[in-house]
Amino acid sequence: MMNILYGLWWYNPLAMLSIMVAYVLGMLVMILGSYVIAPRLASRISGKLSLRTSMFLLGAVIIIGGIAGLLFLAGLVLAAIGVQANPSTGLALVLGVVLMVLILNGITYLISPLMINIMYRARRDEDLQKVVDEVARQAGFRKPPKAVVVEGPPNAFAYGNFLAGRWVAVSSEMLRITSRDELKAVIGHELGHHKHGDNAIMLFMGLIPSVLYYFGLMLVQASFYYSGLSSRRDKSSGGIVFLVAGVAAIILSFLTQILVLAFSRLREYYADAHGAAVAGARNMQRALAKLHVYYSYNKYARASLSESKLRALFIYAFTETYANPYYPAFLPRPPGDFSGIDIDDVIDELRRTQTSSPEEFFSTHPPIPKRIRFLDRLETGVEKL
Known part of the structure; x- marks a missing residue:
C-alpha cells in the first residue's frame, strides 16, 4: 500500500x-x-x-x-x-x-464563516438587523440570522454553520440601490437559503x-x-x-x-420563491432588475467580480461571469445611478429576453430573465413548488 x-x-x-x-x-x-x-x-x-x-x-x-x-x-x-x-x-x-475530500471540505465548511467575516471586514448593523428580524418573523424563523454589512458592489449572500450560527450579509451598495420592500425580498431570498439548508446541501452535493x-x-x-x-x-x-x-x-x-450546477440553479429558484413569499414577487423582480442594470452598465463592478477565483451562494450571477464576494476591495465602485431608468420597463424587457443555454449550463445561478419569468409563473399559479 x-x-x-x-x-x-x-x-x-x-x-x-x-x-x-x-x-x-x-x-x-x-x-x-x-x-x-x-x-x-x-x-x-x-x-x-x-x-x-x-x-x-x-x-x-x-x-x-x-x-x-x-x-x-x-x-x-x-x-x-x-x-x-x-x-x-x-x-x-x-x-x-473519500476521507481526504471529507476532511478538506469539512475544514473549509467550519472555518468559512470566520474567513468571510475577516475578508469582508463585515460589521454588524442595527438597522439591517431590524429588517432581517422582521423578514425572519414572517418566514417563521425561531431565531433570526445575524445581519452584517460589507463594502462592495450590490449583492447579498447567506453563510454559516452549526458552530458559527446563521449569517446574512448585504453590501452597502445593495442597501443604497434598493427600497425597503426590495431589500426585504433580497433578504427573504437569503433566508430561503438558510431555511432550505442550501449551504449544507450544496456542500454535500459538491x-x-x-x-x-x-x-x-x-x-x-x-x-x-x-x-x-x-x-x-x-x-x-x-x-x-x-x-x-x-x-x-x-x-x-x-x-x-x-x-x-443544474441542481444549484434549481435551489436559486427555490430561494427566489421564498423571497417572493415574504415580500411579493414584484419586489423580488425589481431587486433582480436593479442588479441587472447595475452590472450591465458598470464596467468596474463587472471587472472586479469576473477576476475573482472564488464563488459563494449569491443572489445574482452573471451569464457572462460569476459573482462572488471575494472581490478586490481596492477597485473603484461605480455610482449605480438609476435616474432616468424605469425599473418596471427593465423587467418587461428582461421578461422578453432570450438567454443562451451554453452560458447558463456552466453557471451556478439561472440568468435574470429566466428568474423574472419564473416569478411571473409563480405569481399566476402556473409554476408549482
Missing part, C-alpha cells in the same frame, strides 16, 4: 498527459451537452414537473449516479489488483480519497464530483507506477485498467459537476 501511495505523488509525464486527455474529453462532453443534450432535455421536462420534484429527481441522479460510478470504477480497480494483492488495498485507496475527480487523479498516477512494478503481462494489463478507470473517473466528475 505504501509503495502505491508513494507512486501517486511521483511526477510522471505520461500520467500528466493522460490527465490532460481526460480533461479534453471531459470538456468535449460538457460542450456537447450544453449545446445539444441539455436544451432538448430541459424543453421536454420544463413545465411538466414541480420545482420540488425536479430538485428531488436531479438530486437522486447526482447521488445515485455518482456513487454507482465510483463503486463501479472501484470494482475495476479491485479486480485488477485482487489476484496479486490483498483486495483491502483497493478498498483502502477508495476510502483514502463532495461527489470532488471524490470522483481526486480518485481519478490517483488512479492515473497509480497506473504508471503499478505497470512498472513488474514486466509481467498481468501486472501491465492491471496498470491499463487503472489508467482507463482513472480517465473515466475524471470525465464522470465533469459530468457530475454539470448536474450539481
